[in-house]
Amino acid sequence: MTATLSAAHPAARLAGDHLTALGAGDSAVEPVVGWAGPVDLPLTGELLVQAACGIMHVHGRARGAPEPLAVDYATAVAGVLTAAGVLAAEFARARGVPVSAVGTSVAQAALLSVGQYLACGHGDISPAVGVPPPFVSGDGVRFEIETLRAEDWHRFWRTMGAAEPALRQGWPPFLHRFATATCPLPTVLHDVLSARSFTEIQRAGTASEVSVVPIGDAQPVPVWTFTPLPGGSGPSRASGTDPGLDAPLRGVRVVESARRVQGPLAGHVLRLLGADVLRIEPPGGDPARGVPPLTAGVSARFAALNAGKDAVELDLTHPAGRVAAKELVAAADVFLHNWAPGKAAAWGLDAPDLAAVRPGLVYAAASGWGPHLGERPPLGTDYVVQAHSGLAAVLRPPGEPPAPSLMTITDVLGGLVCAVGALAGLVRRERTGAGCRADTSLLSAASTVPRTRGRYRRPVRTADGYVAVSALHDDTPQWTTEELLTRLRATGVPAVAVTTDLGDLVADPRFTAALNRPPWEFR
Incomplete structure (x- = not known):
């Protein structure tokens, strides 16, 4: 690791808070965090990290120019990532x-x-x-909508009085906004909703099975909830395996039944730590495997979250498929899913059901809302959770109206906190022999982001790009990026070029060491 490794780093302090909440605040493992790590750039704070590492680019896509998130998002992610590393190290110890x-x-x-x-x-x-979301009703309520089905989308907009060409034009960008971080909707769709009261829009959403969620300021909720599992205790399947410093979870077996980002990312983190991960996918495979762009015949986005995992196809809607799933779990240490509410109980694959076939199981359940919005919550996806949780109210600079980011902020944090829940369960089981259920959600993950806005200005436009400056900086003549960087560094002002092309970032040798290894170093 390079550059300012310190247990007093803001991310290390966040990790300490998480570990205390998990009952692991007395860990003998020291969390050591820096800004740049193996990235060969002078990164000295949140703003410069967002600029160099692509966050500004992805967050700003929807409006056509790089923009900083106004909160310490990268630091928050690092805090959860550090907690994961400490728990993995405790498991290895x-x-x-x-x-x-x-x-x-x-x-x-x-x-x-x-x-x-x-x-x-x-x-x-x-x-x-x-025009990207959010929407504004005629009585001034800012809100997001969510649906995963085209027929519900069409029914909602027809009820609202939108013309057929506009709603047909709007569906593809709305559907793909998670992958592209853009959502250019026809202006007429915004106009249609701005002519209606929020009550009318909510009523149409309910009738069409489209979730309508106002941008609010909900109070933070507990990030992790643990429940002891019945059925006694059982040995670790990893017993007798030498994990080694490079792979502290070597020998741990994870069965994952998850889709989209949150659940697969949790399994991805456990795999990076050395676990063997087996995905349960529906007959024909996860549909996300075929979403463009493809690399070697597989979706590049899917591979980013699932490369290195094994997979088996089971029809969990059929009794035989559920029996086969139980057989897989009987040989596992962790079962991980992000099914819709009630699905696990309806299938007989809830925590007590699986604990009966695998004593000592760590059952990690990731959801959208957890129990916090009742038995019939809205669809629990990234942007509506940003809206409800209060994140949308602080992501933009002061003076701008609140709006969620079209970057999948809570999906990423949701996957990380789910992985941390599984790791905490493994540590507990290694010490006590007893299994547990670890519940997390996108809503609980949103609580890991500090709500204090940073004083982050937009980057300075240059003749050929953008420069992020760590201190306030007046407008400058139209120098090139390199000219401005040279002048700023000569005066001791930390600054970096803003990444505006992710392809360039991947090819940049200054990032190679960070991109080609797991994000922890154990020693």
């Missing part, structure tokens, strides 16, 4: 490996957070003509 410290960096956390966009190789994406 319980198995006889003398780990004393774990190092990571905010830059590595930032690169992980944009990993699915990096994998797609998108360059400088300029949004098509259109």
Whole structure:
């Protein structure tokens, strides 16, 4: 690791808070965090990390220019990532490996957070003509909508009085906004909703099964909830395996049944730590495997989250498929899913059901809302969770109206906190022999982001790009990026060029060491 490794780093302090909440605040493993890590750039703070590592680019795509997130998002991701590393090290220590410290960096956390966009190789994406969400009702309520089905989308907009060409034009960018971080909708769709009251819009959403969620300021909720599992205790399947410093979870078996980003990312983190991960996919495979762009016949975005995992196809809607799933879990240490509410109980694959076939199981359940919005919550996807949780209210600079980011912020944090829940469960089981259920959600993950806005200005436009400056800086003549950087560094002002093409970032040798290894160093 390079550059300012310190247990007093803001991300290390966040990790300490998380570990205390998990009952692991007395860990013998030292968390050591820096800003740049193996990235060979002078990164000295949150703003410069966001600029160099692609966050500004992805967040700003929807409006056509790089923009900083106004909160310490990369630092928050690094805090959860550090907690994961400490718990993995504690698990290895319980198995006889003398780990004393774990190092990571905010830059590595930032690169992980944009990993699915990096994998797609998108360059400088300029949004098509259109206006991204959120929407504003006629009585002034700002809100997001969500649906995963085209028929519900069409029914909602027809009820609202939108013309057929506009709603047909709007569906593709809305559907693909998670992958592209852009959503250029026809202006007429915004106009249609701005002529209606929020009550009318909510009523139409309910009738059409489209979730309508106002941008609010909900109070933070507990990030992790643990429940002891019945059925006694059982031995670790990893017993007798030498994990080693490079792979503290070597020998751990994970069965994952998950889709989209949150669940697969949790399994990805466990695999990076050395676990063997087996995915359960529906007959024909996960549909996300075929989503462009493809690399070697597989979706690049899917591969970014699932490379290195084994897979088996099971029909969990059929009794035989559920029996086969239980057989797989009987030989596992962790079962991980992000199914819709009620699905696990309806299938007989809830935590007590699986604990009966695998004593000592760690059952990690990731959801959108957890229990916090009742038995019939809205669809629990990234942007509506940003809206409800209060994140949308602080992501933009002061003076701008609140709006979620079209970067998948809570999906990434949701996957990380789910992985941390599984790791905490493994540590508990290694010490006690007893299994547990670890519940997390996108809503609980949103609580890991500090809500204090940073004083982050937009980057300075140069003749050939953008420069992020760590201090306030007046407008400058139209120098090139390199000319401005040279002048700023000569006066001791930290600054970096803003990444505006993720393809260039992947090819940049200054990032190679960070992109080609897991984001932790154990020693």
